[in-house]
Structures are given as structure tokens and as C-alpha cells.
Amino acid sequence: MSMIEEFKSFAVKGNVMDLAVGVIIGGAFSGIVNSVVKDLIMPIVGVVTGGLDFSNKFVRLGDIPASFKGNPDSYKDLQAAGVAALGYGSFITVVINFIILAFIIFLMVKFINKLREPAEAPAPAAPAPTPEDILLLREIRDELKTKS
Secondary structure, eight states: HHHHHHHHHHTSHHHHHHHHHHHHHHHHHHHHHHIIIIIIHHHHHHHHSSSSSSGGOOOEESSOOOTOOOOTTTTHHHHHOOOOOOOOOHHHHHHHHHHHHHHHHHHHHHHHHHHOOOOOOOOOOOOOOOOOOHHHHHHHHHHHHOOO
């Protein structure tokens, strides 16, 4: 088998195609989750915490260069200037994204597993009545046993 034929056989297997579809849908789905966290959840967290903006929470590690022209309290400005900083607020946002995405995937897998469960097995049907000729043959057999 040539390498091209072997690759073709591998690529068109059901599992590989399922994985490809899953990755594409997962990529699109992660955009939705990112938007939910950024646009819906984090503003609510900000209101609850008194206006706390997680995306701008950081610890500056490096010195600000003399040519810096931006807000020293802005994580994005410091990143653009190449200043070393730990952006723990962005990390918190990513962790929240992950937790939401993992929970939604868990619910999806649980739902799919429920669909895959076999339906309740139907009650076994009552045995069919024994045909009359079989009953007659049994009677003859029993009668011959008693005469022997």
C-alpha cells in the first residue's frame, strides 16, 4: 500500500472526520464562550465588585522605558511598550472561559450519552401457543412411555 493510499484510508476514517468537525465547531464555540465571558459575565462581576475590571489587573515586573507614551496603569499600553508584566486579570478571564466551556461540553456529552442509551427493552412476548399437532405428538409419546 502506498503512502498516499494509506493516508487517504486514515483521513477518511470516521473518527478522523468526527475529530475534524469537533475541532472546527469547538473553535467557533470558543468564540461564543469568549464573548459570553467578556461581554456578559465580566461586566456583572465588575458591577458586583464595585467596578473592578479584571482585564486591566496586572503586576508590573520591568521598568517603564523613558520613551513610553501611554498610561502606566494600562496593561495593554505596557504590553505594547514591551514592559514585562504579569497579567493575572487576563488569566482569571481565561480560567472563567475554560470553566464555562468545560461545563457546556460536559452537558453536551451527558446529553449525547443519554441519547445513546438503549431504549428500555420491550417486555418479552408471551410464548406462542403450542400447535395442536405438537400437543397430540406429546400425548402419543407419553402414552407409549406408560405402556413400555
